[in-house]
Amino acid sequence: MNLLTNINPVTRIIALMVLTTPLLLSIDVVSAAIALAATILLAPLAGVSWPMLIKRGWPLLIMAPVAAISMALYGRPEGTEYFSFLLIHITDNSLELALAIGVRVLAVGMPVVVLIARIDPTDLGDGLAQILKLPERFVIGAVAGSRLMTLFRDDWASMSRARRARGIADQGRIRHFLTMTFGLLVLSIRRGSKLSTAMEARGFGRETKRTWARESTIGVHDIALVVVCAAISAVAIFVAIQTGYFRFLGT
Known part of the structure; x- marks a missing residue:
């Protein structure tokens, strides 16, 4: 089952931006975990099975722990200190940031695997030129x-x-x-x-108005995809704020 079959490639990119951009505003585990869970649950509907998601997203599965460990060792020290050596300080705040960063890497990266998979370059080019x-x-x-x-x-x-x-x-x-x-x-x-x-x-360098063999359009399904991604992002941020975990980037 693949509900993205008739979705315009440009719409997929827009939906990806709508889903992931708000997650970059906060470093918290709640919003990232909600977005990641929604991505994993909805991946089969996009034609990406869970084994395929793991196979294609293995670089992210490596990058997330690496980013988390780096943050745990060198994150801003606050709260109880559990270990320290030179520039390394493992504290409550660094561990919290490490968990949030690790989950957020997956939350931002996995939607790319789901939404951008199997995009035909020609269809993408048609959309970029005709729609954007x-x-x-x-x-x-x-x-x-x-x-x-x-x-x-x-x-x-x-x-x-x-x-x-x-x-x-x-x-x-x-x-x-x-x-x-x-x-x-x-x-x-x-x-x-x-x-x-x-x-x-073949005339690709001419300045005259170009015609296209295939028309690139946006329909109801495209709008629905953007709305779903916006809803997931909004719910993730809202729950993080309500639970007190929302942590604006840079604070």
Whole structure:
């Protein structure tokens, strides 16, 4: 089940901003925990199962504890002190901040995994140019570049097979990596030049009004997604304020 199938990519980005931006106003565990719980519960409705959420969000699962530990060791010391050594002070306040930061990293990052997953670059480009009215040449160039980035892995594998077939073997992993990286850079520049020439020949550089093969629109489902994300964010902040955990950033 995927309720985001017909949602405009631009709407997904707007919904993501509506959901996560208010969370940046406060460093508290309550608002972050509510937003994170809502994201996890609603993820299957967006076509992202819980195992897939963990698989795609593993960098966040590593970053959150690292950020929490750093805050626990070097956060502003207040309250009872449990351990200290040079610049390290573990206190009630630093532990509270560590928990809040760790949960907030997940609360801000996991919605990105859910809402931005499986966005087609072409659909995103159509939305950016037609709905947000961004410069057409910039959008088309960005879409073309994103399409080419998916070829990097294939190019790397092809170069490795070609070097192996020719009997070229680098001594050491570092030398092999540097050699392959330089070859990939040269190949990317050549492909980019060919693409630029082809796009110019097809009239992508003209200043006349452009037409679009597919119309990008916003409907009721898009508005509903933004409303749901705004509601989750509002409830999270409201509960944090009512429970006394709201802690404005910088205080």
